[in-house]
Amino acid sequence: MSGDKAQREFVSEVEDILERMRDDIARLAEGVGAGAAADPRIVNGLFRSAHSLKGLSGMFGFDAMSELAHHLEDVLDGLRMGRSTLDHDGLSLFDEAVTLISSLVGKLDDDRARSDAEESIATLMERVDAWVAGPTESDGSRESEVDLPAAVLRALTEYEEHRLHENVAAGRNVFLADSDFEILSFEEGLSELNEAIQALGEPISTLPSPGESPDSQIRFSILLATTLDRDSLAEQLDLPAEQLHLVFEGEAQPAALTDAAATEATASEVEPRNEQTPADPGPGSEPSESSLKSISDTVRVDIRKLDELMNLVGELVIQRASIRKIAETLATEPATARVGAELEKVHRSLERKLADLQASVLDVRMVPLRQVFDKISRVARRLRVDLGKEVRLDIRGADTELDKLIVEDLVDPLMHVVRNAFDHAIEDPGERESCGKPVEGRVRIEAFQRGNDVVIQVSDDGRGIDADKVLERALERGLVTEGQELSPREILDLVFHPGISTREAVSTTSGRGVGMDVVRSNIAALGGIVTIESEPGRYTTISMTLPITLAIMQALIVGVGSQRFAIPLNSVRETLLVDPQEIQSSDGRELLNLRGEPLLLRRLSREFDIEPSDAGKLSAVVLGIGDSRMGLLVERLEGQQDAVIKPIQGPVSRVRGVAGATELGEQGAVLVLDVSALVEDALRGREAA
Amino acid sequence: MAAASSFSAEDPVADLACLEAGGQRYGVDVVLVREIVRAPELTPLPRSPELVEGVIDLRGAVIPVVDLGRALGSGSCADGLHVVVLEIDDMVLGLRVDAAVDVLSVLPDSLGEPPALTTAAGYELVRAIVRQPSGHPVLALAPEQLVERIYRSALDREGAA
Amino acid sequence: MQRILVVEDSATMRSLIVSTLEDLDDLVKVDEAESGFEALRLLPRDDYDLIVTDINMPDINGLELVSFVRRDPKHAGARLLIVSTEGSDRDREKGLELGADAYLVKPFDPGELARIATELLASGSESPGSSD
Numbered sequence: 001m002s003g004d005k006a007q008r009e010f011v012s013e014v015e016d017i018l019e020r021m022r023d024d025i026a027r028l029a030e031g032v033g034a035g036a037a038a039d040p041r042i043v044n045g046l047f048r049s050a051h052s053l054k055g056l057s058g059m060f061g062f063d064a065m066s067e068l069a070h071h072l073e074d075v076l077d078g079l080r081m082g083r084s085t086l087d088h089d090g091l092s093l094f095d096e097a098v099t100l101i102s103s104l105v106g107k108l109d110d111d112r113a114r115s116d117a118e119e120s121i122a123t124l125m126e127r128v129d130a131w132v133a134g135p136t137e138s139d140g141s142r143e144s145e146v147d148l149p150a151a152v153l154r155a156l157t158e159y160e161e162h163r164l165h166e167n168v169a170a171g172r173n174v175f176l177a178d179s180d181f182e183i184l185s186f187e188e189g190l191s192e193l194n195e196a197i198q199a200l201g202e203p204i205s206t207l208p209s210p211g212e213s214p215d216s217q218i219r220f221s222i223l224l225a226t227t228l229d230r231d232s233l234a235e236q237l238d239l240p241a242e243q244l245h246l247v248f249e250g251e252a253q254p255a256a257l258t259d260a261a262a263t264e265a266t267a268s269e270v271e272p273r274n275e276q277t278p279a280d281p282g283p284g285s286e287p288s289e290s291s292l293k294s295i296s297d298t299v300r301v302d303i304r305k306l307d308e309l310m311n312l313v314g315e316l317v318i319q320r321a322s323i324r325k326i327a328e329t330l331a332t333e334p335a336t337a338r339v340g341a342e343l344e345k346v347h348r349s350l351e352r353k354l355a356d357l358q359a360s361v362l363d364v365r366m367v368p369l370r371q372v373f374d375k376i377s378r379v380a381r382r383l384r385v386d387l388g389k390e391v392r393l394d395i396r397g398a399d400t401e402l403d404k405l406i407v408e409d410l411v412d413p414l415m416h417v418v419r420n421a422f423d424h425a426i427e428d429p430g431e432r433e434s435c436g437k438p439v440e441g442r443v444r445i446e447a448f449q450r451g452n453d454v455v456i457q458v459s460d461d462g463r464g465i466d467a468d469k470v471l472e473r474a475l476e477r478g479l480v481t482e483g484q485e486l487s488p489r490e491i492l493d494l495v496f497h498p499g500i501s502t503r504e505a506v507s508t509t510s511g512r513g514v515g516m517d518v519v520r521s522n523i524a525a526l527g528g529i530v531t532i533e534s535e536p537g538r539y540t541t542i543s544m545t546l547p548i549t550l551a552i553m554q555a556l557i558v559g560v561g562s563q564r565f566a567i568p569l570n571s572v573r574e575t576l577l578v579d580p581q582e583i584q585s586s587d588g589r590e591l592l593n594l595r596g597e598p599l600l601l602r603r604l605s606r607e608f609d610i611e612p613s614d615a616g617k618l619s620a621v622v623l624g625i626g627d628s629r630m631g632l633l634v635e636r637l638e639g640q641q642d643a644v645i646k647p648i649q650g651p652v653s654r655v656r657g658v659a660g661a662t663e664l665g666e667q668g669a670v671l672v673l674d675v676s677a678l679v680e681d682a683l684r685g686r687e688a689a
Numbered sequence: 690m691a692a693a694s695s696f697s698a699e700d701p702v703a704d705l706a707c708l709e710a711g712g713q714r715y716g717v718d719v720v721l722v723r724e725i726v727r728a729p730e731l732t733p734l735p736r737s738p739e740l741v742e743g744v745i746d747l748r749g750a751v752i753p754v755v756d757l758g759r760a761l762g763s764g765s766c767a768d769g770l771h772v773v774v775l776e777i778d779d780m781v782l783g784l785r786v787d788a789a790v791d792v793l794s795v796l797p798d799s800l801g802e803p804p805a806l807t808t809a810a811g812y813e814l815v816r817a818i819v820r821q822p823s824g825h826p827v828l829a830l831a832p833e834q835l836v837e838r839i840y841r842s843a844l845d846r847e848g849a850a
Numbered sequence: 851m852q853r854i855l856v857v858e859d860s861a862t863m864r865s866l867i868v869s870t871l872e873d874l875d876d877l878v879k880v881d882e883a884e885s886g887f888e889a890l891r892l893l894p895r896d897d898y899d900l901i902v903t904d905i906n907m908p909d910i911n912g913l914e915l916v917s918f919v920r921r922d923p924k925h926a927g928a929r930l931l932i933v934s935t936e937g938s939d940r941d942r943e944k945g946l947e948l949g950a951d952a953y954l955v956k957p958f959d960p961g962e963l964a965r966i967a968t969e970l971l972a973s974g975s976e977s978p979g980s981s982d
Binding site: 185212213216563607608609610646647648649650651652654655656657658660661663668669670671 | 704719720724729730731732733734735736737738741744745746750751752753780781782792794836839840843
């Protein structure tokens with residue numbers, strides 16, 4: 001892991017920990033301010049934070065910080081073990097410590113600031129030590145009349161042992177509750193059980209052991225303290241009494257309990273007082289006057305959370321669309337016209353707000369392409385050496401942003417394309433000279449935004465693609481027939497077909513080309529398209545057009561027979577109603593006259609072998625890739641929707657013509673069409689499989 | 690150590706998730722089962738191997754589904770209650786079954802050679818037969834074979850295309 | 851191919867440990883768990899040659915994990931390495947008592963981790979009943 005990245009992660013994690021500590025200190029302050037004892041769970045939480053800080057800063061060599069954290073940890077350990085009492089002085093010391101560490105973490109690279117801070121740390125540590133030397137409380141009896149199996153006792157940490165003895169000293173019953181769970185789903189059940197126990201007493205420790213069938217089950221034994229007796233406990237927890245083992249019998253307690261009383265009983269008494277913490281703590285003490293601004297300008301977010309957020313927004317968007325339909329229906333009925341109109345108004349406002357929300361959430365997911373480009377630069381450097389060619393790599397538009405998930409899936413295809421350029425397109429220095437080209441070859445990667453898309457172009461000034469060779473190969477492979485008329489564009493598009501390796505296409509005799517078909521399907525899975533432009537002997541440019549965000553794209557929903565499909569809107573040029581009479585047949589193909597030009601048609605029902613409904617009106621969705629056009633015949637146009645495209649998992653991930661699937665409300669998955677593939681197939685006159 | 694999904698009479702105990710499909714009972718090694726869900730709406734997937742009925746949407750992930758009854762030559766599970774989501778070496782696949790019943794712990798001496806099934810289809814997918822002292826015997830499946838088969842037919846289609 | 855499981859709730863520490871282990875000479879595959887619970891879910895799926903765990907973790911602590919692993923005959927061949935801050939000597943003793951094979955104290959030098967891990971992996975492959 002590189003030093004820079006590690007340091008950034010370190011800073012980010014430290015800030016998270018400090019944030020937690022501030023919260024915990026504030027909560028403790030509220031409690032202490034209200035005259036109650038410190039909640040041991042919060043104190044333990046603080047202890048664990050200080051402990052983590054100590055370890056982390058120690059690992060990275062920030063000794064002063066580590067020492068301070070260590071002092072805090074000791075103090076907090078004493079607190080949680082009942083050896084000392086928390087008061088406002090202690091709390092403000094913690095506050096100061098957190099503030100100090102926070103400012104220190106912002107100055108990691110500033111040596112002088114650091115040494116200044118270290119002085120403050122030394123002073124603070126002295127004051128902390130002085131505070132600890134205050135009144136202490138004896139730990140109480142540590143004799144164990146507790147009947148626990150040795151295995152369980154040994155696995156308790158010091159703190160858990162302490163909690164056990166606290167409860168014993170307080171005269172509560174201690175049980176060991178066994179419960180088996182499926183390994184696949186234990187967390188939910190376990191946390192429910194834990195919550196139930198928290199309402200009835202104190203869970204002290206959770207011990208896992210292999211279940212009845214170790215491959216599918218796991219047993220958790222929860223050590224808990226409660227004032228309830230065995231039968232009441234079994235009833236409340238909904239567990240058979242045999243699964244509750246009495247480990248220590250406390251003083252007889254009345255079995256009656258109310259929720260509030262039971263909850264309070266869990267806050268251990270560090271001082272022998274029985275104050276109840278009020279259910280709703282009043283205004284607590286103000287958190288100390290430290291700056292709330294985070295040092296690093298970033299927040300570390302698990303990409304899965306962003307996905308969840310995105311899914312939620314996606315679902316909101318779908319719901320909104322449903323609301324609009326309802327509003328429209330209401331508006332057209334005379335009886336409900338007024339309500340409908342109002343709903344439409346509200347809906348419009350909702351739509352605007354939702355669009356803003358969507359934009360904000362999407363913004364969070366955006367990352368610049370720079371990281372991908374950096375990686376490619378590094379590989380390029382190696383390639384130059386390995387291949388012995390002189391090539392200059394120009395990169396433009398590294399600041400262009402794309403959805404983080406797209407960027408991650410972009411690396412491989414982009415790398416393929418660049419490698420091809422270096423390896424096959426750019427000629428050897430000798431050859432270039434004899435062609436009159438500068439000895440240094442040039443490969444340029446350029447990224448820019450165009451409307452709702454981002455375009456990434458990889459161009460080289462190398463050999464270009466030899467259309468004749470491509471055609472030859474395609475004839476060999478039976479992809480085209482003799483005498484078939486293909487435009488230059490259509491010939492180039494052949495390069496994307498599996499079975500035509502790029503090697504052949506660039507007429508070189510060395511090495512093996514990399515499958516452009518894989519690149520194309522990878523990009524299609526991201527909702528994008530790839531096109532090639534080339535002039536033999538002069539240049540090749542490969543353009544990848546991607547939607548800015550994978551997360552939500554606009555899709556046109558169409559229907560054929562009983563099925564529906566989604567078509568990425570950015571490939572749809574227009575839609576038309578078609579009278580079946582107007583369709584002309586020629587040479588086994590179907591055509592439509594569109595403003596004087598022939599438009600090649602394909603029926604979706606035939607493409608995918610779907611039973612068409614009775615012949616009624618048809619609609620043509622005019623799809624365009626680059627300059628190529630085709631009309632896809634469908635039976636129904638069901639409007640536009642925002643859709644989230646997902647890849648199809650498993651062994652059938654590459655189905656020709658299908659780029660992925662999306663979900664539309666409760667109707668399950670709807671397949672998203674791979675427009676490039678459809679257009680390609682149409683142009684080449686491939687029969688539907 | 691043998692892959693977690695295979696077992697033989699020499700291994701002590703295996704746990705099988707018991708499934709009912711087309712009137713028969715089958716078992717799948719529990720380690721391979723990621724989860725079991727109520728069968729959601731199935732979307733047909735064109736140009737895919739015969740075995741694959743379609744795809745379902747599982748909390749945002751799109752997963753292919755095989756009708757287990759049809760795959761094994763017993764009746765179809767088109768109206769089945771459950772889909773068993775398998776995860777085999779990072780590969781996710783759903784099996785549509787009539788019902789997912791329970792988990793069975795298998796003892797070595799209850800294993801036997803699978804019966805000769807009339808459909809060639811079923812034979813390579815069944816690894817062993819588990820005799821139950823009371824009740825129906827359970828046919829233990831080899832799901833990896835199913836995945837293999839799907840792969841192969843997907844490749845065949847691509848090649849022919 | 852040696853399989854290692856790293857159980858540690860601090861993402862930064864985990865990254866450090868994982869990258870140190872991935873750089874070992876042996877061919878290794880490193881799985882990560884950010885909590886004891888996640889480790890419990892991963893354990894049945896694989897035979898690990900080495901399990902590296904922290905002690906201070908939110909849901910179940912490292913000692914409980916060690917105890918669990920040692921009680922399951924399936925993992926008899928796994929070596930256990932505890933990596934923890936030297937907060938508590940008693941915790942350290944207990945760890946070794948419960949069946950951990952080694953105990954590394956934070957802050958540690960990544961080289962030290964690499965050395966101990968290599969030793970543990972080597973010793974694992976010699977004992978009977980271990981994975982290939």
